[in-house]
Structures are given as structure tokens and as C-alpha cells.
Amino acid sequence: MLQEGLILKIDCPDQPGLVAKIAGYVAQYEGNLVEFNQFTDKEGGRFFARLEIDTSGMTVGVEDFVTGFSVMGKAVGGKWHFRRLPYKMRTAVLVTKTDHCLNEILWRTRLGEMPIEVTSVIGNREDCREVAEREGLPFHHIEMSEDKEAGFREIEQLLQKQDVELVVLARFMQIVPQWMCETYEGRIINIHHSFLPAFIGANPYRKAFERGVKLIGATCHYVTGDLDAGPIIEQEVARVQHTHSAHDMVRLGRDCERSALAKGIRYHVQDRTIIHGRRAIVFGD
Amino acid sequence: MLQEGLILKIDCPDQPGLVAKIAGYVAQYEGNLVEFNQFTDKEGGRFFARLEIDTSGMTVGVEDFVTGFSVMGKAVGGKWHFRRLPYKMRTAVLVTKTDHCLNEILWRTRLGEMPIEVTSVIGNREDCREVAEREGLPFHHIEMSEDKEAGFREIEQLLQKQDVELVVLARFMQIVPQWMCETYEGRIINIHHSFLPAFIGANPYRKAFERGVKLIGATCHYVTGDLDAGPIIEQEVARVQHTHSAHDMVRLGRDCERSALAKGIRYHVQDRTIIHGRRAIVFGD
Amino acid sequence: MLQEGLILKIDCPDQPGLVAKIAGYVAQYEGNLVEFNQFTDKEGGRFFARLEIDTSGMTVGVEDFVTGFSVMGKAVGGKWHFRRLPYKMRTAVLVTKTDHCLNEILWRTRLGEMPIEVTSVIGNREDCREVAEREGLPFHHIEMSEDKEAGFREIEQLLQKQDVELVVLARFMQIVPQWMCETYEGRIINIHHSFLPAFIGANPYRKAFERGVKLIGATCHYVTGDLDAGPIIEQEVARVQHTHSAHDMVRLGRDCERSALAKGIRYHVQDRTIIHGRRAIVFGD
Amino acid sequence: MLQEGLILKIDCPDQPGLVAKIAGYVAQYEGNLVEFNQFTDKEGGRFFARLEIDTSGMTVGVEDFVTGFSVMGKAVGGKWHFRRLPYKMRTAVLVTKTDHCLNEILWRTRLGEMPIEVTSVIGNREDCREVAEREGLPFHHIEMSEDKEAGFREIEQLLQKQDVELVVLARFMQIVPQWMCETYEGRIINIHHSFLPAFIGANPYRKAFERGVKLIGATCHYVTGDLDAGPIIEQEVARVQHTHSAHDMVRLGRDCERSALAKGIRYHVQDRTIIHGRRAIVFGD
Known part of the structure; x- marks a missing residue:
């Protein structure tokens, strides 16, 4: 990907000459089109x-170019x-107990694989404090055990104060309320520890074990008010067999979760x- | 695998000394234990x-050995x-319209990858006649469009007359009745064109397309009275993306189906x- | 992919405004750009x-459009x-002994997955005659055991007489001479039964077995005068373990070969x- | 795997009755054989x-049982x-510059996935100091830039003083001398950043890019005096395409390296x- 410049995403009703028009606008002002991805449904x-x-x-100037495009x-x-590059997206990571997804995000952020700035880590338990704090x-x-609603209002105030653009649920084991799904539409990414739409809801590895599947998986998706049914960004699977207990599946599944979430965020x-409706167009890299 | 000799499958309540007892029986009569697979749930x-x-x-003698084991x-x-090798399992293949799974079975049988003898191909449509007949x-x-029950009784008479041990549903688009599931318990293998338990029932590729999954799959499983819920033997997946139509998924899924079914039969x-209950122990090769 | 219309492939030195120019030409005559893939090295x-x-x-008119583009x-x-659609590429399949790749090509051609017309099957042994002839x-x-050079001249006469555009080596176990590589530059596709560049040359499965690799593979590539070093189109791998003999690897490898070759041809x-030099740009579907 | 008890590994010339003899010994003293894996070459x-x-x-008693087995x-x-469980293998991790493999080992050790005790991290550069030290x-x-031989002698003294059983080369970019390979035979594990035996030696991702492969990989293997040719324990691959630069391959390859190394150590x-000669038997879990 480009280090400096602009990214333009656009979608519109299909009509003839779109590529020529859009690329023509860029060429007219001698922008150099480094990558062009297109898809027509x-x-x-x-x-x-x-x-x-x-x-x-x-x-x-870049701002004139951006403004002029609106016609x-x-x-x-x-x-x-339009996105101006370089860019680091301000991102809050929500966690509960397990830290493997958080650890993965922090490690990849440090490496520069993920152009994000983690604003804070927010947990409804204390378990991940150390991992967050030693990263500075x-x-x-x-606290969410009594009044979940109050908890989510508190979270939202933090997100606002910290000017957060993206919320990542990194094995956050609470259901996000409808109003928050709407406020952050298209900006909350979750990792679900199953191969959706199989094993929706709680304890997917236990269910997978009991069903005797030969592949388990993880799904990175946008969160909507419809539980575990938001647009899927990425999925990963791993082979399992009869020798694997539900506990082994948890272990193997962690690797799927880390990988799918990291790709999805990226x-x-x-x-x-x-x-695009219930689906996500993903122009892969 | 061995060309000649015996295969013994056994399951029993767990208890100390089982491996020693069973292997000891084989050693006592100077059988050579070429492969030993064991699993304790x-x-x-x-x-x-x-x-x-x-x-x-x-x-x-082999028969004395087999008889003596019963104590x-x-x-x-x-x-x-006990299975005496060499062995070819008498197998009927049930089809409807598409021939890719049938073609795969016939080709692998010819190659010797599948130690089966296909007794006949049975179809509720004429589409696969040519593929079957040119193989001899x-x-x-x-005919099943009017009276399905009569159709299944006719199929069962064929299976009996041809002394069929295994029934393979190679994209056979009819629901096998309860009585037949029971008669052939553990002896009917189906290929389902989805990554079960996702997209149970009809039109799984269409459903997968609409859900926007990033991986599609196929599942080879034993047929039970509980539709699409029998023990899973093998599963395969393939990556898809937004550029793939439901029609493309059908094409990509065919390869998963062929592969999963062939492995399952093998x-x-x-x-x-x-x-083992709702699951299948598979000692892979 | 489109059923009717044109496919344009173009490569040129990078310069500003290329997408706008090319898409602009299409838009000028009210062609509808259904898919646009671009890559800049x-x-x-x-x-x-x-x-x-x-x-x-x-x-x-289409021909005027094509002619006009040359400016x-x-x-x-x-x-x-430019390619006019619909199109079926006239393709000769060269074989020696094993028929799994040939069988795969014929089956996918019948299904319409591969827009080719197989002109003939050419073998330096008789083994695949039946598979070819029953397909009509x-x-x-x-005969190539004595005078290979004469054999290849004979093959080339057949290719010319049958107006062949593409030559597929479907486990053809002879080395194509330099002059033929040049005549059919970019038009001979081979399937190599290893994960190139590992195990170049003969007996790759035996070598893979002896080396103790945990993954075997197959490589579909364009044939050049430099043995097994032409541009790679597609590769597939399969997991193996210590229990697999060299013979098992042959069996598992067949599935990689079939899949990689079919995708490569497609x-x-x-x-x-x-x-592009030693590499192949592949705009996947 | 068992939490407490014994693991017995044995290899010997093949002969009749081995399973019965070995399992019989265990049964005789009422040991409970929880898992039995066997392979005959x-x-x-x-x-x-x-x-x-x-x-x-x-x-x-366990010690009597172990002693008695020697007959x-x-x-x-x-x-x-014999291995007495629970057990944590004393392990030194050698590094140079990149920390992704080290990070993976430390994270999985913390989780309990890897029953090791990291004795120390040894680097010929300072880059990984922080990652090690914040883990305590x-x-x-x-220093190895001038006199490598002296450096390796220093390393060996550390290994001895810290009573190290296993040495993991976690992207350690120095060639281990022959004498050290012999001293630690079967106890040095390396991660090579290519799909061995392809791209032996330096800069494998650059070579892979130039060769235009469609899959890259990583190989976890035992280190022998024969560079990059020791027995392979595990391999991973990832798909790449023409859009990926050599730099992208480094990024994608990291995930293969982490995964293959972690599995290999486990x-x-x-x-x-x-x-077993040039190969490794791996009884997978």
C-alpha cells in the first residue's frame, strides 16, 4: 500500500463509463493511480x-482535489x-478475560502491520490489565456484572473522550446494545470463535466438539444489532479430529481467532x- | 494398508490392560501387528x-483366529x-442430476484408490445414465416424482438383490426415509454441499452467498433419521470472496464435494x- | 466471466493516466466495462x-473498436x-501413462468449466487411448522411444494440422525440445508433480519422501527451454506425515496435480x- | 496429553509381538496406557x-518400573x-534481530501451551533485549561480528551453566558450527523462512519473489551439520500472488514461521x- 497520498472508496448504482469517469478525474489533475480495484454486483x-x-x-492541492470530487x-x-495517508486509525480494544487477540493486535501494531493507534484497552474484568500496561x-x-447498560454508557463516554474511530471486540464477552451498534455502525469489529453461521452464540467449541465437526474456525465480522449476523470480513479454519477434546479445540481455535481478527482489522x-447489505466487499491485499 | 490379512475394529468400555490383551492375543498366534490405532474417549x-x-x-487358521477372539x-x-483382506465392498451409488461425485468415485475405483465394487448406479433421473453405462x-x-415411498421400496429391493453393503448418496437429492436409515444404519454415506452444521437443508450455496461467508465447504457424513445431522466423516473448505456469485460457489463447491466424499468413502x-454417538472416530491414513 | 464481448489484455511501461486512457477509450464508444483488473510492477x-x-x-462495430485501439x-x-467471446481455445493434450490429469480436463470441459475444445489427445504410449476415445x-x-526428435516433429505437424493454440502436458513424461518451446512460447502448460522449485527433475515424490517433507505439492507452469523453470501459474499442496510412503505421496499428489493443472488452464x-519475465501475473477469478 | 505419569519413546528393529510385549509390561504393573502410537517403517x-x-x-514405584524396562x-x-510428567524442558532461545518468533514462544509459554522453561534469551544483537526482559x-x-567461534564457545558455556536441554533458533541468523551441532544432536530446533528444500540459504523470500511462486512457507527442523538439511518437524505455507512484493512475503511469511516453530517445539x-535418519517421525496431537 501507498505510504503517502489518498485512498478513495466509492460505491454507486452501476452505470456505463464509471471507471473512465473516476480515473479520468484523477488523471485530469495528474494524480498517479497506483492501485485500482473495482467490483460490480x-x-x-x-x-x-x-x-x-x-x-x-x-x-x-489535495483538499481541492477532494472537494472537487464531490460534483x-x-x-x-x-x-x-477519502482517506489521507499516512494515517493511523484511533482504535479502542475491548476485552474480557483472554489476552491472545489483544496480544496479537499489540504485537502487529508495534511491527507496523496495523496502521492503528490503540487509544486504550477497556475490560469488564481486570485480566488483561498487565498486557496493556506493559505496552504503555x-x-x-x-464493571458490568450488575448494570450492563451503565457499563456501556461508561464505555461510550470513554470512546468519545478518546476520539475513537474503531472499536475492536477482542474476545469481549458481552453483547453490545442496539443503540451502540447504531452509533458505531460499520465501526465495531468482532471476532467470533466459530465458523459462522455455525454455532452462533455461547460455547461454540463445546458445540463443535459435540457435533463432531472435522474443521473448526473463527469469524471476524462487523457488529450489528442482529447478534453474530453482521457482515463477515474474514474467516479461518483449522482441522480437528476425534482425538481433540473441546479444550484442544479452544487451543487450536485461538490461532484461527488471532489470524482472522488481525486480517479483518488490517x-x-x-x-x-x-x-453491502449483509455482506462485506473486501478488496484483499 | 495391508493387501492381505485381517482388520480388527473394536470398541468397549475403557479398562486397564486393553492394548496388552488385544495385542497379546494377536502375538500368541504369531499374527504380525502391522498397524495399531487406539483412542480413548x-x-x-x-x-x-x-x-x-x-x-x-x-x-x-484365520477363521479359528477370528472365532477364538470372541471370548x-x-x-x-x-x-x-473382523474384515478379511483383500476386500471390495459392494457399493450402490445413488444419484440425481449432477455427475461430478459419481465420476470421481468411478475414476478412483478404476485407479484402485477405493476398494469397492460398484454394483449399480441408481438415479431418480436419467442424467447420469451415460456416465454409468460407459463404465460398464x-x-x-x-421414478420418484409421484410416490417417493414406492421409489424407496424399489431401491431397497435392488440393494437387497445386489447384496449391497454400502450406499453412497452422490448428490442424490431426495430425503431417505426413516425406515431405510435404520435398515442401513452406519452404511449410508452422504455428501452435503455445505460446511455443516451451517446451511442445513436446500440451496446451501445460495444461502452461503447471501450470508457473505468467506469460506464454503462440503461435508461427508453418515445418514441418520435426523436430517443432515449424522456423524461427520470428512469436511473440506474453499476460500471465496465477494467477486464469486452463487453460481461460482457451486463450481468451487464441487471440488470440495468430490474430495470430501472420496475421502469419506475411503x-x-x-x-x-x-x-460413536453423534460423532465418528476416524483413524486417518 | 462474460459470455459475450471482448477481453483486452495489455501491458506497457508505467505512465500517468493509463487507467483513464484505456477506460476512456471503452467509454467513448459506450462499451460497458464489466471487470477491470490492473497491476503495476x-x-x-x-x-x-x-x-x-x-x-x-x-x-x-467490434472489429472497428479493436482496430481503433491500436493507435x-x-x-x-x-x-x-483482444479476445472475442464466446471462445473455445483449440487445445491438444499430451500424455504418457497416467490418465488422472487427462480425465480431469475432459470432465471439466464437459461441464463447461474450461472453455476449450480438445482437438486430440497425443500419447507416447497407448495407455490413455481408451479414456480419449470413449470421450469421442x-x-x-x-512412438518416441527411439528417435525423440522425430517424435516431436510428428507432434508439431499434428498441432499445426489441427490448428492448435494451446498445448497441455498432462503428465507427459518427455522433455520438450528447445525449438518447440520457442515456437509455442507462452502456449505450452505443464503440470509438475512437485512443489517447484523443490525437487526439480525426475521422481519428485521419492525425493520428497526421502527428504521427509511435511507438505507435498504440484506446480502448473509455462514451459520454457529452461527445464521446470518456466513462469508458475498455480501451485497446490497437501499435508503428509511419516506414515505416508512414497507410494501414498503419489496418490495424494495426484489430487494436487489435477487441481493445480485445471486452475492453471482455466x-x-x-x-x-x-x-512477465520469469513470473506470471495471474488475475484470479 | 497426560498431566502426570510417564511418556515412553522407543524404537527398535521390527519383530513380531512388539506391541504385545511393550503394552504387556505396562499392564503387568497395572500402569494405565492412556495413549499408544506406533509406526513401522x-x-x-x-x-x-x-x-x-x-x-x-x-x-x-515409577523408578523401579523405569529401571525394570531396560531388560x-x-x-x-x-x-x-522415559519422561516423567509433569515436565518443563529447560530451553534457551537464540535470536538476532526480529522478535516475532521469540514473542510467539513467550506468549504460548505463558498460556501453558508449551511445557518449557525459558532459561534465557541469547542474542548476537541487542534488538530483542526488551522483549525478553519485560517477560522477566x-x-x-x-558479540559475534568479529570472532564467531569465540561467540559460540561463550554460548555453549551459558547453555551448560543454565543446564539447557533444548536450544531454539528463533530467527537466529548465524550458522551453528559443526561441533555444536554434534554436542546438541537432536536438541537444536531451527525455523527456516522457506518451504525447504526450496530456497536454501539466505534471502529466501527474495528468491521466492523472483521465482514467482504462488505459495511461500516456513520449515521447522532439527539442526545438523548439513546446512538447512536436518530432519523436518513441521512446515506451513501461505498463498501469495503477483501483487505481493518481496516485502509482503516477509510479512506473510512471519505468520508461517511463528506457527511452524511453535508446533515444532511443542x-x-x-x-x-x-x-529417523534424515526424517523425523512426528506422532501428532
Whole structure:
């Protein structure tokens, strides 16, 4: 991916000449189109695109370029979004007990694989405090055992105060209330420890063990008010056999969870995803 | 696997000394234990084993060896089964319209990968007749559009007349009635075109497309009266993305189906499977 | 993929405005750009693209459209190629002894997965005659045990007479001479039964067994004068373990070979590949 | 795996009655055979087995049981090894610059997935000091830029002083001298960042990129004097395509490396591996 420049995501009703129009706008001001991904949903008649634009040789300022695009964007009936690079997305990580997903996010962030800035780690238990704090991150313990609703209001105040753009549920074992799903629509990413839509709800590894499946998995998805049914970003599976107990499945599943969540976040913060009804378009890297 | 000799499958309540007892019986008569697989279900307290025995140097006849084992078998409270090798399992293949699974079975049978003898191909449509007949196999068309029950009775008469041990549903699009599931318990293998338990029932690829999953799959399982819920023998998955239509998923899924079904049949006819409640123990090769 | 219309493949030195220019040309004559794939090799400074164009609403004739493109194609210093759809590529399949790859090609061709027309099957042994002939295809036996060079000249005459565009080596166990590699540059596809570049040359499964690898594989690649070193189109792997003999690896490897070859051919005949030095750009589906 | 008890690994020339003899010995003293894995190399005529024995109900002391086994062990011409559980293997981790493998080992050790005790982290650079020290582990910097031989002698003194049983090369970028390979035969595990035997030596990702492979990988193997040719314990692969630069391959490869190394160490410390010439028998879990 580009280090500096612009990413443009756009979707609109399908119509002739879209690629020419959009690429033409970029060329007109001598932006260099480094990457162009496009997809047309023929059933739904909708066009989706993602452009990486090297702006270093442009004949107009970046902000003028962005502003000027709105004429075309409106003309084609589109929804679009520009991202200025370099960019680090302000991200809160919500956890409960297990730290493997948190650990993975922090490690990949340190490596530069994930262009995010973790604003804080928020837990409804104390278990992950140490992992957060030794990374130099604030850890907020929110008590949720009595009044969940109050807990979520407290979380939302933290998110607002810390100017959080993305919320990652890194094995956060509470159901996010409807109002919060709506406030952060398309901005809450969850890792579910099953191969959705199989084994929705609690204890998926136990259910997988009892059903005798030969593959277990994990699913990274956007959170919506419809539990475990939001648009899927990424899925991973691992082979299991009769020798594996439910406990072994938990162990093997952790690796799926870490991998699927890390990929899902990366796709999101690199603006590679566009939500399209119940599905997510993912322009992979 | 052994070309000649015996395969012994046994399961019984777990108890000390089982391996020594069973292997000791084989050693006593100078059978050569070529392969020994064992599994103990600690939760359920049950022991499962599979032995490949080279009988060429035995000091007793094979039939005496088999008969004599029953004393020990009963003493440990076991269920057991001996298979004399070489062996080809008499197998009927039931089909409807698509021939990819049938084609795969026939090709692997010809290669010697599947120690089966296909007795006939039975279809509720005519579509697969040519594939069967050019392989030199009888094809029986059973009309099922009006009276399904009569159709299944006719199928069962064919199975009996042809002395069929195993029934393979190779994309056979009819629900097998309860009485037939019971008659052929543990002897009907189906390929389901989804990653069970997701997308049970009809049109799984369409459902997978609409749900926006990133992996599709196929499941080979034993058929029970509980639709699509029998013990799973093998599963395969393939990656999909937003560019794939439901039609593409059908195409990619075919490869999962062929592979999972072929492996499932192979495990069964090599006596590598033991049904254990809702699950199947599979001693892989 | 489109059923009717045009596919354009083009590669040229990278320069600003390429996407706009090319898409603009299509839009100018009201072609509908159904799919657009683009890749820029930043190291080499080269641009590669593949376009699927629905020509049904175009304001000019297809041939005029194609002819007219050459002005732009030359202006950008490009190499380009138009394909009129529907299209079936005339393809000869060369075999020796084993028929699993041939069988796979024929089955997928019948299904419509591979838009090819198999002109004939050519073997330096008789083993695959039956598989070819029962499919209604001519089988040519070319004797190569004495004078290989004469054999290849005979093959080339057949290819010319049958107006063959693509040559598939479906486990053809002879080394194609340099002159033939040059004549059919970028038009001979081979399946190598190893995970190239490991185990180049003969007996890769034996070598893999002796080396004790935990994964075996197969590689589909373009044939060049440099043995087993041509551009790779697709690779598949399968897990093996100590229990697998070299013979088992042959069996498991067959599935990798079938799958990798089928995908490789499909990518080629759908004009999804562009050879770029020692590598192949593959715009996957 | 068992929490308490014994693991027995044995290999010997193949001969009739081995399973009965070994299991019989365990049964005689009322050891409970929880898991029994066996493999016979038919080509080489050698028998390999691994037993997990619950000793809680045994009629003799564990040390007597172990001592007494030597009569049988010698009688069958075997090499054998008993491990008393619970056990944590004293392990030194050698590193250079990158910390992803080290991080993985430490995280899994904390979780209890790896029954090891990391004695220290030894680096020929300072880069990994912080990761080690914040875990509370001693970090030793050994200067190797001038006199490598002196560096390795220093390392060996550390290993001896810390009573190290296993040495893990976690992306340690120095070639271990012959004498050290011999001293620690079967006790040095390396992670190589390629799909061995492809791309032996330095810069495998660059080589993989230039060769245009479609899958990259990592290999966990025992270190011998023969560079990158020791017995392979585990391998992982990841799909790549033309869009991935050599730099992307490094990123994707890291995940293969972490996974293959972690599995390889786990198999070793659970006594699941037996070296057999150039290959490793791995009784998987």
C-alpha cells in the first residue's frame, strides 16, 4: 500500500463509463493511480471501487482535489470516502478475560502491520490489565456484572473522550446494545470463535466438539444489532479430529481467532472493505 | 494398508490392560501387528481400536483366529468386527442430476484408490445414465416424482438383490426415509454441499452467498433419521470472496464435494471409522 | 466471466493516466466495462491490465473498436491482445501413462468449466487411448522411444494440422525440445508433480519422501527451454506425515496435480495470465 | 496429553509381538496406557512407538518400573527414553534481530501451551533485549561480528551453566558450527523462512519473489551439520500472488514461521518426535 497520498472508496448504482469517469478525474489533475480495484454486483446493480492515488505530482492541492470530487460523486449518486495517508486509525480494544487477540493486535501494531493507534484497552474484568500496561497503554476497568447498560454508557463516554474511530471486540464477552451498534455502525469489529453461521452464540467449541465437526474456525465480522449476523470480513479454519477434546479445540481455535481478527482489522483500517447489505466487499491485499 | 490379512475394529468400555490383551492375543498366534490405532474417549470412558494384522505367519487358521477372539471380545464387553483382506465392498451409488461425485468415485475405483465394487448406479433421473453405462455399470432409473415411498421400496429391493453393503448418496437429492436409515444404519454415506452444521437443508450455496461467508465447504457424513445431522466423516473448505456469485460457489463447491466424499468413502471401506454417538472416530491414513 | 464481448489484455511501461486512457477509450464508444483488473510492477515500472468489455451497447462495430485501439496501444508502447467471446481455445493434450490429469480436463470441459475444445489427445504410449476415445476424441500414438526428435516433429505437424493454440502436458513424461518451446512460447502448460522449485527433475515424490517433507505439492507452469523453470501459474499442496510412503505421496499428489493443472488452464484460456519475465501475473477469478 | 505419569519413546528393529510385549509390561504393573502410537517403517524394518502411561495406580514405584524396562528394551535391541510428567524442558532461545518468533514462544509459554522453561534469551544483537526482559527473562548479548567461534564457545558455556536441554533458533541468523551441532544432536530446533528444500540459504523470500511462486512457507527442523538439511518437524505455507512484493512475503511469511516453530517445539517437548535418519517421525496431537 501507498505510504503517502489518498485512498478513495466509492460505491454507486452501476452505470456505463464509471471507471473512465473516476480515473479520468484523477488523471485530469495528474494524480498517479497506483492501485485500482473495482467490483460490480450484477444482481444488485451496484458498483464498488477503491483507488490508491499518489498525490505527489498533482497539479492541485489535495483538499481541492477532494472537494472537487464531490460534483462527480453526486452526479453518479455515490457514497464515497477519502482517506489521507499516512494515517493511523484511533482504535479502542475491548476485552474480557483472554489476552491472545489483544496480544496479537499489540504485537502487529508495534511491527507496523496495523496502521492503528490503540487509544486504550477497556475490560469488564481486570485480566488483561498487565498486557496493556506493559505496552504503555491505559487500561480502563468497567464493571458490568450488575448494570450492563451503565457499563456501556461508561464505555461510550470513554470512546468519545478518546476520539475513537474503531472499536475492536477482542474476545469481549458481552453483547453490545442496539443503540451502540447504531452509533458505531460499520465501526465495531468482532471476532467470533466459530465458523459462522455455525454455532452462533455461547460455547461454540463445546458445540463443535459435540457435533463432531472435522474443521473448526473463527469469524471476524462487523457488529450489528442482529447478534453474530453482521457482515463477515474474514474467516479461518483449522482441522480437528476425534482425538481433540473441546479444550484442544479452544487451543487450536485461538490461532484461527488471532489470524482472522488481525486480517479483518488490517482490511478495515486500510479502507479495503465496503459494507453491502449483509455482506462485506473486501478488496484483499 | 495391508493387501492381505485381517482388520480388527473394536470398541468397549475403557479398562486397564486393553492394548496388552488385544495385542497379546494377536502375538500368541504369531499374527504380525502391522498397524495399531487406539483412542480413548476420556469423557465417555470408552476405548476404540483398529488393528491391521498380517496373518501370513500365523500358527492357526484365520477363521479359528477370528472365532477364538470372541471370548476376549465378550470378556471386555466389546463390539468388534473382523474384515478379511483383500476386500471390495459392494457399493450402490445413488444419484440425481449432477455427475461430478459419481465420476470421481468411478475414476478412483478404476485407479484402485477405493476398494469397492460398484454394483449399480441408481438415479431418480436419467442424467447420469451415460456416465454409468460407459463404465460398464448397470443404471437403474427409479421414478420418484409421484410416490417417493414406492421409489424407496424399489431401491431397497435392488440393494437387497445386489447384496449391497454400502450406499453412497452422490448428490442424490431426495430425503431417505426413516425406515431405510435404520435398515442401513452406519452404511449410508452422504455428501452435503455445505460446511455443516451451517446451511442445513436446500440451496446451501445460495444461502452461503447471501450470508457473505468467506469460506464454503462440503461435508461427508453418515445418514441418520435426523436430517443432515449424522456423524461427520470428512469436511473440506474453499476460500471465496465477494467477486464469486452463487453460481461460482457451486463450481468451487464441487471440488470440495468430490474430495470430501472420496475421502469419506475411503475411510469407511478401509474400516477406519467407528460411529460413536453423534460423532465418528476416524483413524486417518 | 462474460459470455459475450471482448477481453483486452495489455501491458506497457508505467505512465500517468493509463487507467483513464484505456477506460476512456471503452467509454467513448459506450462499451460497458464489466471487470477491470490492473497491476503495476513498481520495481520493473511496468503496467498490466485485463478488461472484460460488454460490447452489446457499443456505438461502433467490434472489429472497428479493436482496430481503433491500436493507435492508443502504440502510443503507450504496449503489447495488447483482444479476445472475442464466446471462445473455445483449440487445445491438444499430451500424455504418457497416467490418465488422472487427462480425465480431469475432459470432465471439466464437459461441464463447461474450461472453455476449450480438445482437438486430440497425443500419447507416447497407448495407455490413455481408451479414456480419449470413449470421450469421442482422436488419440494419436507417437512412438518416441527411439528417435525423440522425430517424435516431436510428428507432434508439431499434428498441432499445426489441427490448428492448435494451446498445448497441455498432462503428465507427459518427455522433455520438450528447445525449438518447440520457442515456437509455442507462452502456449505450452505443464503440470509438475512437485512443489517447484523443490525437487526439480525426475521422481519428485521419492525425493520428497526421502527428504521427509511435511507438505507435498504440484506446480502448473509455462514451459520454457529452461527445464521446470518456466513462469508458475498455480501451485497446490497437501499435508503428509511419516506414515505416508512414497507410494501414498503419489496418490495424494495426484489430487494436487489435477487441481493445480485445471486452475492453471482455466486462468490461461480466460486470458487471466500475462507472462512477465520469469513470473506470471495471474488475475484470479 | 497426560498431566502426570510417564511418556515412553522407543524404537527398535521390527519383530513380531512388539506391541504385545511393550503394552504387556505396562499392564503387568497395572500402569494405565492412556495413549499408544506406533509406526513401522516397512522399508527400513524399524519400529517406533510412543506411550503415555498413567502411573497413579501402578503396583510398583515409577523408578523401579523405569529401571525394570531396560531388560525388555535391551532384548528387543531398542533405544528408549522415559519422561516423567509433569515436565518443563529447560530451553534457551537464540535470536538476532526480529522478535516475532521469540514473542510467539513467550506468549504460548505463558498460556501453558508449551511445557518449557525459558532459561534465557541469547542474542548476537541487542534488538530483542526488551522483549525478553519485560517477560522477566535474562538476556545475554554475545558479540559475534568479529570472532564467531569465540561467540559460540561463550554460548555453549551459558547453555551448560543454565543446564539447557533444548536450544531454539528463533530467527537466529548465524550458522551453528559443526561441533555444536554434534554436542546438541537432536536438541537444536531451527525455523527456516522457506518451504525447504526450496530456497536454501539466505534471502529466501527474495528468491521466492523472483521465482514467482504462488505459495511461500516456513520449515521447522532439527539442526545438523548439513546446512538447512536436518530432519523436518513441521512446515506451513501461505498463498501469495503477483501483487505481493518481496516485502509482503516477509510479512506473510512471519505468520508461517511463528506457527511452524511453535508446533515444532511443542511436538519436541511433548516427546512426540523421533529422529529417523534424515526424517523425523512426528506422532501428532
